[in-house]
Each structure stands twice: as C-alpha cells, then as structure tokens.
Amino acid sequence: MADIEREAMEYDVVIVGAGPAGLSAAIRLKQLDADLNVVVLEKGSEVGAHILSGAVLDPCGLDALIPDWKEKGAPLNTAVNEDNFYMLGEAGQIRIPNFPMPPLMNNHGNYIVSMGNVCRWMAEQAEELGVEIFPGMACSEMVYGENGEVKGVVAGVFGLEADGSYGPNTELGMELHGKYVFLSEGVRGSLSKEVIAKYDLSAGKEPQ
Structure with missing residues (x-):
C-alpha cells in the first residue's frame, strides 16, 4: 500500500x-556499538508468546554472547x-544403546529449558x-526504496476488513525504516517469503 501516508521512524537496525x-x-549489535539504534518488533503480546516452549539447549551460543549468563540469572x-x-x-x-548414536544426540552439558523463558530473559x-522492543507489533508489509532495496517494514496495522483490505476503521500503523533490516520471523515467515521471491534468493538453493 505504497500510496498510504504513514508516520515513519528511523533506526540503524530493524x-x-x-x-x-x-x-x-x-544484543550483539549493541555490544559492538552501543550507539546503534536497534529496534525489535514482536507480533506476540509478549516476548516468548510465539516460541516453541520446550527444548534442549546447548549453551555454547550463550557462552559466546553473554559469558556471565549464570551470574545474570539465565533460566537454564x-x-x-x-x-x-x-x-x-x-x-x-x-x-x-547410546554408542552408535551420532555426537549431536549426546546432550550431556546441555539444559532442558523453556525457550519462552529464555527469550524473556534475553x-x-x-x-x-x-x-x-515492541511486543504486539506484527509486521504486515515490507517497505522498499526507490531502487528496489529493502527500506523497512510496516508494523501495527489493526482492524483490516474480512478480506484483508483497508477499511474505514483500519489503524494504518507506522513504517519503521532501517539501514539494515533483519527478518527473524521463524520458519516460513510471510515477509521472508516475500523477500525471497522478490530477489529470487532461493534460486539454485535447497529449501533448508
């Protein structure tokens, strides 16, 4: 809906x-440069609301990102x-028997966690x-620049008509522009699928 005038907010990274x-x-971006303006948009009413909850977590990534996670009270x-x-x-x-199992099936040193709780802590x-961090802000559209580049996203659109169109009571939301836009919607995210199709990113690639 490029013809709709919306309020826009500018960030370094969306x-x-x-x-x-x-x-x-x-977290890593702010560790690298505390002056960056970083915003995270989450469609769930709270962080963790749309996370598959139970998981076995290898803490090696957390060790690298936040080495003192135990002292900081991570829910592991x-x-x-x-x-x-x-x-x-x-x-x-x-x-x-355990011995024929591949190494990835060995979970010693890992933790049984609620990923929802881990994400809330993160x-x-x-x-x-x-x-x-803006919970309850579903992103419904991409915003593209004059040269076809990704410019940002539209978030906070509410009250669409039954057929998905804009009606008299629709909240138009706002545009959030970023020098960089990260799409981390999870598998088969609607915006990710749109960008993959637009730039033909899956050409010659396996789906995984």
Whole structure:
C-alpha cells in the first residue's frame, strides 16, 4: 500500500521477531556499538508468546554472547544428566544403546529449558543495553526504496476488513525504516517469503 501516508521512524537496525535469533542479533549489535539504534518488533503480546516452549539447549551460543549468563540469572536450571533412546513399535519399546548414536544426540552439558523463558530473559538483557522492543507489533508489509532495496517494514496495522483490505476503521500503523533490516520471523515467515521471491534468493538453493 505504497500510496498510504504513514508516520515513519528511523533506526540503524530493524529486527522482525523477538526469538533467539532476533534477540541475539540485537544484543550483539549493541555490544559492538552501543550507539546503534536497534529496534525489535514482536507480533506476540509478549516476548516468548510465539516460541516453541520446550527444548534442549546447548549453551555454547550463550557462552559466546553473554559469558556471565549464570551470574545474570539465565533460566537454564535443569542440566541433562542421562540420554536414553528407544525404538517404539507394536510390541512396545526397545532400548537402543547410546554408542552408535551420532555426537549431536549426546546432550550431556546441555539444559532442558523453556525457550519462552529464555527469550524473556534475553529481552531483559537486550533492553538493559538500550535495545527497543515492541511486543504486539506484527509486521504486515515490507517497505522498499526507490531502487528496489529493502527500506523497512510496516508494523501495527489493526482492524483490516474480512478480506484483508483497508477499511474505514483500519489503524494504518507506522513504517519503521532501517539501514539494515533483519527478518527473524521463524520458519516460513510471510515477509521472508516475500523477500525471497522478490530477489529470487532461493534460486539454485535447497529449501533448508
């Protein structure tokens, strides 16, 4: 809807999605340059609301990003102390020995976590560094510049008609422009799919 006049806000970096990837990027950017203006937009009513909750987490990424995460109270409380593998069938379950399993199946040193809680904690760390985080701000459209480059996103559009069109009661939202725009929506994000199609980014690539 390029013909719609919206209020625009300018940032150095606009990040779509307050999951582990988006929040890690925001934290790292502020660690590298505290003067950067970084904003994270999250469609959920709160950070973590759209995160697949249960996970086994390898803390190596957290070790690199926030080495003192234990002192900062990261919610990694339950260490994995045993791995058991079973083959399930009509007759029940059969235990499989651990030794033929690939190394990635060894979870010793990892933690059983709620990724929703981990993301909420990461959001706190990001905000302490000066990152702006806007929950409840779904991004519905990309904004492109005069030369076809990604310029930003449209966020905060509410009250669309049943067919998805703009009506008299539609809140038009605002444009958030960034020198860089990170799309970390998760798998099959609508904006990511649009950008992939526009720039033919999947040509010659495997989907994964």
